[in-house]
Amino acid sequence: xxxxxxxxxxxxxxxxxxxxxxxxxxxxxxxxxxxxxxxxxxxxxxxxxxxxxxxxxxxxxxxxxxxxxxxxxxxxxxxxxxxxxxxxxxxxxxxxxxxxxxxxxxxxxxxxxxxxxxxxxxxxxxxxxxxxxxxxxxxxxxxxxxxxxxxxxxxxxxxxxxxxxxxxxxxxxxxxxxxxxxxxxxxxxxxxxxxxxxxxxxxxxxxxxxxxxxxxxxxxxxxxxxxxxxxxxxxxxxxxxxxxxxxxxxxxxxxxxxxxxxxxxxxxxxxxxxxxxxxxxxxxxxxxxxxxxx
Amino acid sequence: xxxxxxxxxxxxxxxxxxxxxxxxxxxxxxxxxxxxxxxxxxxxxxxxxxxxxxxxxxxxxxxxxxxxxxxxxxxxxxxxxxxxxxxxxxxxxxxxxxxxxxxxxxxxxxxxxxxxxxxxxxxxxxxxxxxxxxxxxxxxxxxxxxxxxxxxxxxxxxxxxxxxxxxxxxxxxxxxxxxxxxxxxxxxxxxxxxxxxxxxxxxxxxxxxxxxxxxxxxxxxxxxxxxxxxxxxxxxxxxxxxxxxxxxxxxxxxxxxxxxxxxxxxxxxxxxxxxxxxxxxxxxxxxxxxxxxxxxxxxxxxxxxxxxxxxxxxxxxxxxxxxxxxxxxxxxxxxxxxx
Amino acid sequence: xxxxxxxxxxxxxxxxxxxxxxxxxxxxxxxxxxxxxxxxxxxxxxxxxxxxxxxxxxxxxxxxxxxxxxxxxxxxxxxxxxxxxxxxxxxxxxxxxxxxxxxxxxxxxxxxxxxxxxxxxxxxxxxxxxxxxxxxxxxxxxxxxxxxxxxxxxxxxxxxxxxxxxxxxxxxxxxxxxxxxxxxxxxxxxxxxxxxxxxxxxxxxxxxxxxxxxxxxxxxxxxxxxxxxxxxxxxxxxxxxxxxxxxxxxxxxxxxxxxxxxxxxxxxxxxxxxxxxxxxxxxxxxxxxxxxxxxxxxxxxxxxxxxxxxxxxxxxxxxxxxxxxxxxxxx
Numbered sequence: 001x002x003x004x005x006x007x008x009x010x011x012x013x014x015x016x017x018x019x020x021x022x023x024x025x026x027x028x029x030x031x032x033x034x035x036x037x038x039x040x041x042x043x044x045x046x047x048x049x050x051x052x053x054x055x056x057x058x059x060x061x062x063x064x065x066x067x068x069x070x071x072x073x074x075x076x077x078x079x080x081x082x083x084x085x086x087x088x089x090x091x092x093x094x095x096x097x098x099x100x101x102x103x104x105x106x107x108x109x110x111x112x113x114x115x116x117x118x119x120x121x122x123x124x125x126x127x128x129x130x131x132x133x134x135x136x137x138x139x140x141x142x143x144x145x146x147x148x149x150x151x152x153x154x155x156x157x158x159x160x161x162x163x164x165x166x167x168x169x170x171x172x173x174x175x176x177x178x179x180x181x182x183x184x185x186x187x188x189x190x191x192x193x194x195x196x197x198x199x200x201x202x203x204x205x206x207x208x209x210x211x212x213x214x215x216x217x218x219x220x221x222x223x224x225x226x227x228x229x230x231x232x233x234x235x236x237x238x239x240x241x242x243x244x245x246x247x248x249x250x251x252x253x254x255x256x257x258x259x260x261x262x263x264x265x266x267x268x269x270x271x272x273x274x275x276x277x278x279x280x281x282x283x284x285x286x287x288x289x290x291x292x293x294x
Numbered sequence: 295x296x297x298x299x300x301x302x303x304x305x306x307x308x309x310x311x312x313x314x315x316x317x318x319x320x321x322x323x324x325x326x327x328x329x330x331x332x333x334x335x336x337x338x339x340x341x342x343x344x345x346x347x348x349x350x351x352x353x354x355x356x357x358x359x360x361x362x363x364x365x366x367x368x369x370x371x372x373x374x375x376x377x378x379x380x381x382x383x384x385x386x387x388x389x390x391x392x393x394x395x396x397x398x399x400x401x402x403x404x405x406x407x408x409x410x411x412x413x414x415x416x417x418x419x420x421x422x423x424x425x426x427x428x429x430x431x432x433x434x435x436x437x438x439x440x441x442x443x444x445x446x447x448x449x450x451x452x453x454x455x456x457x458x459x460x461x462x463x464x465x466x467x468x469x470x471x472x473x474x475x476x477x478x479x480x481x482x483x484x485x486x487x488x489x490x491x492x493x494x495x496x497x498x499x500x501x502x503x504x505x506x507x508x509x510x511x512x513x514x515x516x517x518x519x520x521x522x523x524x525x526x527x528x529x530x531x532x533x534x535x536x537x538x539x540x541x542x543x544x545x546x547x548x549x550x551x552x553x554x555x556x557x558x559x560x561x562x563x564x565x566x567x568x569x570x571x572x573x574x575x576x577x578x579x580x581x582x583x584x585x586x587x588x589x590x591x592x593x594x595x596x597x598x599x600x601x602x603x604x605x606x607x608x609x610x611x612x613x614x615x616x617x618x619x620x621x622x623x624x625x626x627x628x629x630x631x632x633x
Numbered sequence: 634x635x636x637x638x639x640x641x642x643x644x645x646x647x648x649x650x651x652x653x654x655x656x657x658x659x660x661x662x663x664x665x666x667x668x669x670x671x672x673x674x675x676x677x678x679x680x681x682x683x684x685x686x687x688x689x690x691x692x693x694x695x696x697x698x699x700x701x702x703x704x705x706x707x708x709x710x711x712x713x714x715x716x717x718x719x720x721x722x723x724x725x726x727x728x729x730x731x732x733x734x735x736x737x738x739x740x741x742x743x744x745x746x747x748x749x750x751x752x753x754x755x756x757x758x759x760x761x762x763x764x765x766x767x768x769x770x771x772x773x774x775x776x777x778x779x780x781x782x783x784x785x786x787x788x789x790x791x792x793x794x795x796x797x798x799x800x801x802x803x804x805x806x807x808x809x810x811x812x813x814x815x816x817x818x819x820x821x822x823x824x825x826x827x828x829x830x831x832x833x834x835x836x837x838x839x840x841x842x843x844x845x846x847x848x849x850x851x852x853x854x855x856x857x858x859x860x861x862x863x864x865x866x867x868x869x870x871x872x873x874x875x876x877x878x879x880x881x882x883x884x885x886x887x888x889x890x891x892x893x894x895x896x897x898x899x900x901x902x903x904x905x906x907x908x909x910x911x912x913x914x915x916x917x918x919x920x921x922x923x924x925x926x927x928x929x930x931x932x933x934x935x936x937x938x939x940x941x942x943x944x945x946x947x948x949x950x951x952x953x954x955x956x957x958x959x960x961x962x963x964x
Contacts, residue, residue: 136307137314140616142571145608148593152601153325188737189745189753191704192806195735197727197760210747229442233575236444237590249442256448256579263452270445277440 022290029286035279043099046092059086061093062244069262078268082258087265090246091272097158097241098248098276101231102224105165110220112166113173118208120174121181122190123200128178135171143168144230151239161240165227176219180212218291222284225277232273248273300624308617315609319602320366326598330355330362336379337596345383349376375606376599380591386603389588394607395479396465397584399496400503400576401569402479407508408515408565413558415512416519421546423524431516439513444575447506451579460502463581467495503576511568515561522557526550556626563619567612640713641814641846642678642701642733647671647710649693649700666920670696672870673710675946678814678863683840683847685857685878687893688867694850695738697867698816701848702735715813731761734807738819740799744791751777751787754806761810776809777802779842780835797828804835811843818850833859854897858882866890869917869927872946876953886955886963888932926958934959 023029049056058077059065064084065076072079078087120128138146143165150164184190184207193203232249234240241247243254248269255265323333331339334349350356352374354365369375375386419431438446454460465480466472470492473483481500484492526532527550535549536542577586585604592600649671670693678684686694700707703719703726712720719729734757737743744753754773758764764772774784780801791799800820807815820836821829833856839845851857857864857878864881866874866889874887885891917923923930929939938958946956957963 133310133314137311137318140311140315140613141605141609142567142612144571144574145605148574148589149319149322149601149605152593152596152598153322153327155327187745188739188743189748191699191702191735191737192743192753192803193745193756194704194726195702195730195733195807196756197730198756202760207745207748211745225440229440232442233444236442236575237578237593239593249444252442252445252448256444256451259448259452260455266445266448267452270441270448273445274437274441278436281436281440 023286026286026289028282029290032279032282032284032286035275036283039095039099039276039279042092043096047096050096057086057089057093059089061085061090061246069258069265071262072264079262079264081255081265082262087251087268090251091248091269094246094248094251094269098228098231098273101158101162101165102227102280104162105169105227105231106220106224108166109169109173110216112170113175114177114209114212114216115204116170117174117177117179118181118204118212119200121178122185122203122208131174131178135175138168138171139175141168144233147230147234148237148239151234156239156242158240161231161234164234165231169227172223173216173219176216177212180215181208184208184211214291218284218288221287222281225280225284228273228280229277297624301621304617304620308613311613312610315606315613316367316370317363319606320363323366323598323602324359333598333602334376335383336377336598336600338379342377342383345377370606375603378592378597378600380595380597380600381588386599389600390585390603390607393583393585393588395584396582397570397573397577397586399465399479399481399500400507400573400582400584401566403500403504404507404511404569404572405565407504408511408569411508412512412515413519416516417523417551419516419520420523420527423520435513435516438509439511439517441510442575443506443510443572444579446509447502447576447579450502450506450509454502460498462499462502464499465496465583466492466499470495499582503573503580503582506576506579507569507572510572511565514565514568515558518561519554519558522554523550526553529553556623559619559623559626563612563616566615570608570611639680640677641680641715642676642848643713644674644676644701645711645713647674647676647697647700647712648708649696649705650708668920669870669922671700671707672922674867674870674872675710676865676872676875678846678848680813680846681840681844682862683849683860684863684865685849685851685861686865686867687851687854687857689852689893692867693870694852694867695818698735698818698848698850702733702816703729727761730757730812731810732813733816734810734812734814735816735818736800736803736807736820739823740796740803741791741823743803744799746791748791749787750789750791750794750802753791753802754809757806757810772809773805776805779808779839780805795828796824797831800824800828800832801835804832804839808839808843808845812845814846814848816848816850819852820849821856822851822853829856836860854882854894866893869922871927871943871956872954873928873956874954875946880953886949886953886960887928887957888934888963889928891963926956934962 023033045056048054062085065086066080066084068080068084069082070076070080070084076086076088078091081087081090116131120131146168147161147164150167151161154160154164190203190207193207198206231240232247232252235247235249236253238250238253241250243250251269252266252273255262255269258265324330326333328337329339331346331350334353334355335342335346339346352365353369354361357365373387375390377383378386378389381389415431415435419428422428461467471489472480473487473489473492476483476486481493481496484490484496523546527546531553532545532550535545540549573584573586574589575586576582577584578590581587585607588600589604591597592604648669651668651670652666672693674697676684676686676697686697688694696705699705701712703712707720710720711718714724714729714732717724744750751770751773754776755769758769758772762769774787777784777786782798782801782805786794786798786802791802794802800823804820817836821832824832836847837860840847847860849857849860861878864874864876864878865872866881866885866887868889874881874885874890881890882894885894917927917930923940925938925940925942926932926935926944929935932939934957936959942958944956944958946954947960948954949960
C-alpha cells in the first residue's frame with residue numbers, strides 16, 4: 001500500500017473508476033456494456049421524441065406504409081409486415097417499454113427485498129422464519145406460472161403485468177438480502193453500532209444496506225435481462241399489450257404464422273430480445289468478475 | 295437413519311409448500327373480479343345456471359369463508375377442480391388428464407436432449423478450456439440461453455423447414471389410431487403395444503418442441519458442467535492422479551468427470567422448472583396439445599378454473615422434482631444432510 | 634465482594650446459556666442441547682483498574698464480555714454498573730452505553746468498510762449524547778487525536794488504514810463519550826507484535842488520562858500481565874482463580890492456572906513456576922461439561938469429590954480467590 005503510487009492520489013472516485021477499469025479489461029463486458037448503453041439510448045431518445053412530439057422514426061409504427069410484406073431493404077431496414085407496416089419502426093418504438101419494465105421490476109424488487117430481507121437478517125427470530133417460509137412457497141412456483149395466475153386475477157395490460165412481475169420477483173431479492181445481511185450482522189461494527197445506542201432500523205439503513213447493496217446490484221444487473229425475457233413471454237402470450245401497440249414478444253407471436261413466406265418478420269423482433277438479454281447478462285457477468293477480483 | 299430423517303423432513307416440507315400453494319389459489323379464487331362462482335366456471339358462468347347451482351352446492355359457495363376453504367381442500371383432494379369454459383365446461387380434471395401426458399412427453403424428451411447437449415458441450419468446453427472451441431461453445435450457449443424459447447422455435451422452424459418437412463399442430467398424425475393407455479404417455483404406450491406407426495409419428499411430432507426447449511435450456515447445464523469440471527481439475531485429488539503418471543485424457547474422463555457429476559444433480563431440478571415453464575410457449579408455437587397449450591387457451595378465454603388447475607399441476611411437478619433432486623443429492627453427497 | 638464501593642462493574646452469578654438447535658426441526662422434536670458458555674460468574678472491576686479475564690479460546694470469556702455489554706440477554710444472574718442494575722432492560726441501553734464501551738478483537742470487522750473514520754467515531758456521540766453536529770465533530774477529532782491520529786484521517790475509509798490504525802480508530806470510537814468502563818476483547822491479538830506494543834502503551838496512557846476502568850479479555854498471559862491489576866482465570870464458563878495479577882502470575886494456585894501460566898512463553902525461564910503440572914485431554918465441550926469441577930478429568934490432583942461437587946470460588950488468603958477442593962496441594 002505504501003509503495004503503491006496510486007495510493008497518494010486523491011481517492012474520491014477510486015471505487016467507481018476502479019470498477020470501470022476492471023470491467024473494460026474484459027472484451028465480453030465491453031460488448032455487453034455497448035449493447036446495454038445503446039438500448040438505453042434508443043429507449044431514451046424514443047421516449048423523449050414521443051414526449052416532445054418529434055418524429056424520429058422513419059415511419060409510423062402503426063401506419064400502413066407499403067403494400068404487404070416486403071423483405072428488408074434500404075428503404076425498409078427490417079422489411080414490412082403483413083399489414084404493410086415498417087418493422088424497424090415498430091421494433092424501435094417498442095424499446096422504451098421493454099427496457100423500462102426491466103428496470104422498474106428489478107428496481108422495486110430490489111427495494112422491497114433489501115428492506116424486508118435485510119431487516120429479517122439482522123432481526124432474526126420469528127419474523128425471519130415467516131419471511132423465509134413465505135419465499136419458499138414462491139420458489140416452488142416458476143415465475144412465469146405465478147405471473148400467469150396473477151394476470152388472471154388482475155387482468156391483462158402493461159401495468160398489471162409489471163405488478164405481476166414485481167409480486168413474483170421480490171422474494172429472490174429478499175433471500176439474497178437476508179443472506180448478505182446475516183454475513184454483515186456478525187461483523188463487530190454492527191455491535192459497535194448497538195453500543196452507540198442504535199436500534200435495528202438505524203443499523204439497517206446506516207450499516208446493513210450500504211454493505212449489502214454492492215452484491216445485490218451485481219445480481220440486479222444480471223437480472224434485468226431475465227425480466228425482459230419473461231416480460232417478452234407475457235407479451236408473446238398477449239397479456240401485456242394489445243394490437244396495434246407494438247412489442248417484441250407480441251410481434252414474434254403475431255408474425256410466426258408467416259415464417260415460411262416472410263421469415264424476417266418473426267426473426268428481427270426475436271433477435272432484438274436475444275441481443276438485449278445477452279447484453280445485460282454479459283454486463284452482469286463482467287460486473288460480477290470485477291467485484292470478485294477487487 | 296440420518297438419510298431417512300432427512301428425506302422425511304424434506305417430504306413434510308414439500309407437503310407444507312403444496313398446502314401453501316393451495317391456500318394461495320384459494321385466496322386468488324376469491325380475488326378474481328366478479329362472483330366467486332366464476333372461479334369455478336369462468337366468466338361465462340351466467341350462461342350455465344344449472345351447472346352454477348350445482349357448483350355452488352358442491353363448493354359450499356354460499357357459506358362462510360372457513361367453510362368454503364374446508365370444502366375447497368376436500369374437493370381439491372378428491373380431484374374436483376371445477377369446469378373449464380374454454381373446453382365446453384368439461385371437468386378441468388379430465389382436461390388435465392388429456393393434456394398432461396403430452397406435456398410430460400415433451401418434458402421427458404427435452405430433458406434427455408438437454409442433458410445430452412448440455413453435458414457434451416460442457417465437457418468439451420472444459421476439456422479444451424480456453425481454446426476457440428471453448429469460446430465458440432460459450433457464444434452458442436449464451437445466445438441460446440438468452441433467447442426466449444418461442445424465438446428459438448421460430449429459428450428452428452425456419453432452418454429445418456428448408457431441410458426437412460417436419461409436421462406440427464398435433465401430438466402425432468391424427469389419422470393414426472392412438473394406443474390404449476398403459477403408462478399414460480402415448481409414445482411409450484404405442485411402443486409397448488407394438489403400434490410402430492404411431493410411435494414413429496409421435497417421435498416426429500415431439501422432436502421439434504423438445505429440441506426447442508433443450509436448446510433454450512442446455513446453457514444452464516453447460517455452464518455448470520464446465521465450471522464444476524474445471525474446479526475438480528484443480529483439486530489435490532486430480533493432481534495426485536496426474537502425479538501417478540496418468541495421461542491427461544484418462545485423468546479427465548475417469549477421475550474428474552464422475553466427481554463433477556454430483557454437482558449436476560442440484561441443477562437438474564432447475565432444468566425441469568425451465569422445461570416445464572417452456573412448454574407453455576413451445577406447445578403454443580407448435581400446436582402441441584399439452585397442458586401448456588391449454589393454459590394459453592384458458593388465458594385467452596378467461597378460463598379461471600383452467601388457469602388455477604394448471605398452476606397447481608405445474609407446482610406439483612416442480613415440488614416433486616425438487617424433492618427428488620434433494621433426496622438424490624443427499625444420497626450422492628452425505629455431507630449435505632448435516633446442513 | 635458485596636458492596637459496590639469503588640466498583641465500576643459487578644456481576645453476580647452471571648449465566649449465559651445457548652440453545653444449540655439447527656434451524657426448524659419439522660419431523661423430530663429432538664431434545665435441544667444447552668451450551669453453558671457462561672455458568673455463574675461473579676466478578677468485580679474496581680474503578681480505574683484493569684481486570685484481565687484470561688482463558689483458552691472457547692472458555693466463555695468473549696460471551697462473558699458480550700453479556701456484560703448487553704449484546705446478548707443473560708440467562709441468569711445480575712449485572713451492576715456503578716451500583717445500578719442494568720440487565721433485563723432495567724436501564725435504557727443509551728444510559729448503559731454512555732458508561733460502558735467495547736473494543737473488539739478484529740480491527741477489520743469492527744469498522745464499517747463503507748463508513749468514513751470520522752463518522753464511525755462520531756456514532757456513539759450522536760447516538761448517546763445530545764451534542765450538536767459541531768460539538769460531535771469537535772469531540773470526535775479530540776478522540777482521534779487522543780489515540781495519536783491527526784484530523785487528516787477523519788474523512789478516510791477503513792481500507793485506507795493499516796491494522797494498527799484501524800484498532801486506534803476503534804479505541805477512539807469507544808472513548809469518544811468518555812465512558813467509565815471499557816471492555817477490551819482481545820484488543821491486540823490480531824495485530825503484529827510491534828503494533829501490539831504500541832496499542833498496549835496507548836491503552837495504558839488513555840487509562841491514566843481519562844481514568845478508565847478496563848475489563849481485558851485475553852488468552853495472552855503476557856498481555857494480561859502488562860496491562861492488568863487483577864487477573865481472573867476462566868475455565869469452561871466458570872472463574873477458577875482471581876487475585877492481584879502479579880500474585881496470580883508468580884504463585885498460581887489453581888491447577889489449571891498453573892498449566893496456563895507455565896505454557897505461556899516467558900522471557901526469563903528461571904521465573905517459571907517450579908510446580909509443574911501435567912495435564913491431559915482437551916478443553917471439555919460446553920454442551921456436555923463434566924460433572925462437579927469441570928477441570929477434574931484433566932487434573933492431576935483430582936479425587937472422587939471433584940467429579941461430584943463443583944468447588945466454589947473461595948478466598949484462601951486476603952485478596953486471593955481459588956475454586957479448588959485441594960488448593961492446599963499447590964501451596
